Amino acid sequence: MTKKLLTGLVFCMALTAVFPILFLICGSFMGNMEIRELLMPVLGNMEGFASWKLMPQYPTMMHYVELLLDSPEFFVMFWNSVKLTAAILAGQLLVGTPAAWGFARYQFPGKKILFTIYIALMMMPFQVMMLSNYLVLDQMRLLDTMAGIILPAVFSTFPVFLMYRFFQGLPEAIMDSARIDGAGELRIFFRIGIPLGSPGMISALVLGFLEYWNLIEQPMAFLKTKEKWPLSLYLPNISTEQAGTAFAASVLVLIPAVLVFLAGQDYLEQGIVSTAVKE
Incomplete structure (x- = not known):
């Protein structure tokens, strides 16, 4: 039982550490409109709280193409x-x-x-x-x-x-x-x-x-x-x-x-x- 609890605790800590990387990767495949809708309270100084998705609604490579080309x-x-x-x-x-x-x-x-x-x-x-x-x-x-x-x-x-x-x-x-x-x-x-x-x-x-x-x-x-x-x-x-x-x-x-x-x-x-x- 103790081993399972420790494993679960370590997994939660690892997930917390990895989440910012997942945040970056998902954001890099999102369109500008989708990012603006999710982060408007932060980017637009509006009231409320920002939200996020683990999977982009409409994946796009536009940002990588723009950056690399x-x-x-x-x-x-x-x-x-x-x-x-x-x-x-x-x-x-x-x-x-x-x-x-x-x-x-x-x-x-x-x-x-x-x-x-x-x-x-x-x-x-x-x-x-x-x-x-x-x-x-x-x-x-x-x-x-x-x-x-x-x-x-x-x-x-x-x-x-x-x-x-x-x-x-x-x-x-x-x-x-x-x-x-x-x-x-x-x-x-x-x-x-x-x-x-x-x-x-x-x-x-x-x-x-x-x-x-x-x-x-x-x-x-x-x-x-x-x-x-x-x-x-x-x-x-x-x-x-x-x-x-x-x-x-x-x-x-x-x-x-x-x-x-x-x-x-x-x-x-x-x-x-x-x-x-x-x-």
């Missing part, structure tokens, strides 16, 4: 998001992986203090660092450029923290055996550290993709030219009269994030577990 700015922002996300993740691998390896495998003066600073920076929200970032980017003449978004994110501390936990868990005996066989530190890093620590690197990439694909605050603060905006800034600029287009755009934005999450789900779970392990 008649909205060139959608594709411009899509490729801006691809370039931003790919550049940030590649930079985090190049910068964060050696940093995490150094923290995990070597002892040096000030290591604990420096790592504590890393953790403190990781916990600071963007709003706290926004003004200082703006001033630095202004001095470097990187405002309103893609590099002004990419460079600060490349040096993010969270990937270092996540990969640090994986590298720290590698047996020291393997390193000692490699040193006895004549392997240098650089070779140990590339031949042992990266292959064995790849789950941590992949989990960092998955989490990074989910964050930077939906990046909105940094582009909104640092990018003024609309042609440089990522896809995450496309949706806030859709008017209430284009609710159907907004639903379709939300579904298309969601698809890459869902695919990446499903592909890296196992590695992501390992990353979450590793961050919970105490030293």
Whole structure:
């Protein structure tokens, strides 16, 4: 009996979590008139309550056709998001992986203090660092450029923290055996550290993709030219009269994030577990 109750409770919680996605998918196949009738109390500031249907009365692909064929700015922002996300993740691998390896495998003066600073920076929200970032980017003449978004994110501390936990868990005996066989530190890093620590690197990439694909605050603060905006800034600029287009755009934005999450789900779970392990 208890098991059935728990199963039912979990099912209800899962349905509650999935409902917004069903809301988006159904809305993307509804016509403008049907959406207006259901959401008029919200979109038209009228009295009463909005209603919704799980199945559109007259399904249509009009919003997807309009978005994919008649909205060139959608594709411009899509490729801006691809370039931003790919550049940030590649930079985090190049910068964060050696940093995490150094923290995990070597002892040096000030290591604990420096790592504590890393953790403190990781916990600071963007709003706290926004003004200082703006001033630095202004001095470097990187405002309103893609590099002004990419460079600060490349040096993010969270990937270092996540990969640090994986590298720290590698047996020291393997390193000692490699040193006895004549392997240098650089070779140990590339031949042992990266292959064995790849789950941590992949989990960092998955989490990074989910964050930077939906990046909105940094582009909104640092990018003024609309042609440089990522896809995450496309949706806030859709008017209430284009609710159907907004639903379709939300579904298309969601698809890459869902695919990446499903592909890296196992590695992501390992990353979450590793961050919970105490030293």
